[in-house]
Amino acid sequence: MRVLVTPDYRTLSRTAAELLIKALHAKSNLRLGLPTGRTPLGMYEELVKKHQEEHLDFSKLMTFNLDEYLGLPSDHPKSYHTYMKQHFFEQVNISPTNIHIPDGSPGIDADRESERYEKAIHDAGGLDLLVVGIGANGHIAFNEPGSAFDSRTRAVDLAPETIANATQYFGSDRVPARAITMGIGTMLEARRILLLAAGTSKADAVDRALRGPVSPDVPASALQLHPRVIVILDEAANHHRVDC
């Protein structure tokens, strides 16, 4: 595991974007796993800038998002479909047929949709690179504490702290209690993984994920089992406190 500590969020975002661009230059039809949330916003901004200013070509890129809320129409303002459109897809030249996000629309058969999603990743030849954030409780994608390391794409209940954290984005709307998420087993099959974490609220989870015991109590600790992980932190997420 390579850990890069950057001085600030801007540098973290640029470093992540550069790594992704390098992977895209090496393989234009890259199979890329992508996160949502606050952490990757700066990375998406950098990528959009590269497209607008230097015509970085995304036309052959194939993307697979990590997760989606269950019970929200995909055009709901807080769905991850909407997030991805706003922050990335509508601002670059990705082909719409190359975009994959689990369908969490109301009434969807979540088990069938999860199976379909797993198969789509498999049929694409697997993920070359997976970008992922970490929750303050150690979750990766929506694999909450207790998730099995061999879990596959499936419907899950969100942890109370995950729901509480999401209320800041949902305002008066109710945060969905369930989601479809790639499993930890699904994610560990990606050839390379890039973990991003910024801010003091993540420092403890990062410490437990990188340096603690490998345990389903801390889903991100599963990344210790993967041979090719790069972690990019800002200074604030790297405060490894030692009690004296």
Ligand code: PGA
């Ligand atoms: P965040 O979420 O980027 O919004 O902090 C990360 C996560 O919970 O996985």
